[in-house]
Amino acid sequence: MQVTGPRGTNDILPGDVERWHLVEERIRSLCRIYGYHEIRTPIFEHTELFVRGIGEATDIVEKEMYTFTDKGDRSITLRPEGTAPVVRAYLEHKLYAAGNPTKLYYLGPMFRYERPQAGRYRQFTQFGVEVFGSRHPAVDAEAIALPVHLYQALGIKDARVQINTIGCPECRPAYRQLLKDSLRDRVDQLCPSCQRRYERNPLRLLDCKEESCRRVTADVPTIYDSLCEECRDHFDRLQVYLEAAGIDFEVNPRLVRGFDYYTKTVFEFSSSSLGAQDALGGGGRYDGLVEEVGGQPTPGIGFAVGIDRILLAMERQGAAAPAPDGVKVFIASLGEAATLAAVTLLSQVRRAGIPAEMDYLGRSLKAQLKAADKSRARYAVIVGDAELAKEAAVVRNLATGEQAEVSLAEVTLHLKEALK
RNA sequence: GUGAGUGUAGCUCAGUUGGUUAGAGCGCCAGACUGUGGCUCUGGAGGCCGUGGGUUCGAGCCCCAUCUCUCACCCCA
16 A cells, blocks of 8 residues: 555645645744744653653653654653743753743644544644743733734634633642542542542542533632632732733633643633634643753743644634745747747746746647646746747736737846736 | 544545446546637546455455544543
8 A cells, every 4th residue: 555644644735835824924923023032942852851841640741752762772752742842942051041031932843642633633733932030920911912812813713711720839739638628528429530630630620521520520619719829919910911911811710731830820722613622722830840840940931822723723714725826927938949948038037036937848839828827827928939030929918818029138027017 | 542433536426235347527638720828619548446354156335354534532732
C-alpha cells in the first residue's frame, strides 16, 4: 500500500493554507497591538521539563507524550504544550534581565498521542502567550482579552468566556480538605475516574461531566469561601478589570484545568459550534511554575488557543475561505523562437513585481489561453512568429477580450499601467 | 486505551436477492477553422472496489483480521 501520513496528522493543502495565513496574520497583528514579542523554541525538549512543569500525575505526562530515546541515550519528548518550553527559554537566556514584565508569544505545532476526533489531532497548532514578572490582576484581564479580541476579529461569534480561581498554595489545601470532607460518605456514588480523583486531585471532581457525579457534587462548597485574602482580592479585581475592558464573561466555580501548575486565575474559551471538543482555548496563572523549573520565584500567566479549532469554528460558522493568490499575467508562446522571447518577457515582468506565469507544457495556443483563464490571470501576453517579426506581442485583456499589439520593449510598462 | 460507524475513478457518490468487460456527475486531456480562453457539443484517459485471509462454481456485495478516516468516551487545544 501507499505510504500515508501518520495517524492524527494533517496536510494543509493549497486552497486551505490561505485560511491559515489569514489566522496567522491576525495573530501577529494582534500581538503587535498588545505588545507581545515572538519566541520560537524547539519542537522537542528533555522529557524532564514536561514532567516537572506539567506535573507527573497529569494525563498529558502519563499517557499522551511522544517520548523517545535519542542516539545519545537522552529521553526526548515532542512538546505537548508551549508554556514549559517558554519558561525554560526565559530562564536559560535570562530574559528577566530586560526588566518586567516580559511578554512573549509563540505559534507552532504541539504533539499529543491521543485518538483523533473532531478538532483533535496528534499534531496540532497552538498560539499562546506568556507574561512573566507581574502578579497584577490587570495582566490576567489582558490574557483573557487578547484571545477574545482574536476570536472576534476572526468572526467567531459564539466564543464563550468562563473564568474561575483555584486559589494558591496558601488556601487551596484547606479547600481540598473541605471538599473531600463534604464528599467523604458519598465517594461510592461517584464514577470510577472521580473515585480516583477523590484521592489524587479532588478539584477535578468539580468539572466531571457525568450526570451522576454532578448530582453528587451539586451542593458541595465552592472555593470562594476558602480563598485567602490575596486570592479573593485578585479574583474580585480581575472581574472589575474585565468589565472595564468590555469583556463578557461567566464565573464558573467548577472550572478546573488539567495542568498542575495553575494558581489563582483559570479561564477557558469555548464554542458550541465545535462539537464534543468545544474548547477554543484556555489558560491561567502559574505563579509557581518558574520556580518549579529552576528559576527564582516569578509570577506568570498565559493562555493557549488551538488554531485547528479556530479554523473549524470559522468554517462551521460559514466564514468564507480567502481566495488563493493568483497570477496577474500569463505569457503564451508559439514555437521555439517565441518561447525564448517569452522567457525574457516573463523575467522582466516578474522583476517588475507582477505575478506571472508561462506555459511549460508546449500546449496549443488554445490550451494556453485556457490555462491562462484557469490561473485567473487578468492579462495574457501572446507571442508567435507574426509578432516576433515585428518585435511585438499581443496583450489581451482576459475579462473583456480586448487586445492590442505592444512592442516587446514596452510590454512590462504596458502591463504595469494596465494593472494599476 | 475503550466503543460505534466508515472505506468503490482526482472529488461527490450509484452499484439491484453475491452472477460475465464496475457506472454517473464534476474535474482532467483532446477535438469541433493547422494562432485566441470562459458557454456548448463530441470523444478520451483514469479504479487489483483500503489491505490480507476465508466462504462460494463465482465476491465491490457474505465472514474474519488489519489499517485509515469519522464520531463519541477519557482528557484537552
